[in-house]
Amino acid sequence: MFWVVIYIISDAVGATAKRVVQATLLQYPALTPDIRTYPFVNKVAELKPILADAVKEQAIVVVTFVTPALVDYATDFAQQHQLQLVDYMSPLMQVLGQHSPQPPLAQPGILHTINADYFKKVAALDFAVAHDDGQNLQTLTQADLVILGVSRTSKTPVSLYLAEQRLKVANIPLLPNNPLNDAVYHLPHTQIVGLTISPERLQKVRQTRMAALGLTQDNYYTDVASIKAELAYAHQVFAQLKVTPIDTTERSVEETAALILKQLT
Template sequence: MTKQQVKIYVISDSVGETAQRAIQATLLQYPAVEATIKIFPFVTEIDELEPIMREAAVEKALIAITLVDPKLVQWVTDFTSTHQMTLVDYMTPLMTKLAGLTQEQPIRKPGIRHAINQDYLKKVAAIDFAVAHDDGQQLQSFLKADLILLGVSRTAKTPVSLYLANQRLKVANLPLIPGTPLPEDLLSWPKEKLVGLTIDPKRLQSVRQTRMAGMGLAKANQYTDLEQIRAELQYADQLFSQLKIEPIDTTVRSVEETAAVILAARKAQSD
């Protein structure tokens, strides 16, 4: 069976994704119709609109718009009326209804959805980076991080990294273990990227004992031995001194509080 052909011009002040998805969903209900869809994104001026609309008139295309500027909407409306063209406006009717219902006026800012999508993608990328660079993994790309957290085991490096990733920062973390070699070029890493984390020895012992119990392991071992913990923290302090960074004490700070201190220091550096 020969399908009926239709041309659809999508005109948007952003990427046109909203109208395109709605059209594609609608077309599924018309198996006998084959549509050619042309997308015209980031249209914000009448000078840009006019040649598109004249071409559409020649092609006898259906016009679908997601425009928030009322001047552009009115221009398209007038043009389609004059040329007896079919217009689908995906934004104006709903905005008008919402304004009447809430007594609030739309901000009419183009491309908000695109900006939100970009922000979401940035967040996902930061979380992926934190997971991939957790606990010293993928050292070869550590310097791509916005921040690098250093500290002995159970000083909240991972949860702080993930919290900061939700703030769109790419964070790596490196465990400090006496006797385990450090990256050869660590002392030359940019100081503004390095963040040291420390904690009270007895508090760290308690945290580790809880961790061991949760795993069904004995509480008393080298990992939870207080003298061993003190030696680890002393080792970390010596490294922080070499790196000339002041560590953040996480003893009585939550993950959110620790992250807030880090973000405040980062802001102070940039001011």
């Protein structure tokens, strides 16, 4: 059995170096590694004792520093003490720097930040889909925003657009014969958005929708009198909730979403 001690030192999480080390070790099954990880080392004073221990244990030191002072100290220390040092970041940063018009950000943990933002976006999109059209009202309190409106007022596309902005959005249809869930009345009115539209525009939108489904005959869904009754009911709900609705008649999804974001801020 051949033991090898490996120190992984990073000014961030150290996950990048750990993955590379583990992948490389797969090529050497005869080695039994003892891997020590030292994350969030951001000062030379924190780095010194770790490198001193590495010398005592004759360890291989793997670093992923973006802070120049840490890179310089580790490199000089390794040369002075015959320490085996592998720097995964600096060589590539130097090459890329020759092609970039701007200096590096030198921001530790930026990949972790990007990944966290990505997962937040995915979670928001999953939430919007799961809470589309009045679904899963039992978890409504987890929403950052709740959108109300009659059918075909762009609730779903606006919800998904806002989810792209990392907001957890639920949308609920307003139907005259279907009372609104009590949970909505317990939400802060600043967390609720109402969408409205002109009756004539809504009739055209619904007629287009029905035609796409192969249904061309008018019914209560496309009847302008029924539509006006639905909109009147919606405005009653908005008044009860102390919500000023956004008129989507002449607005795109992006414009509507921009108004909502402005209200939130």
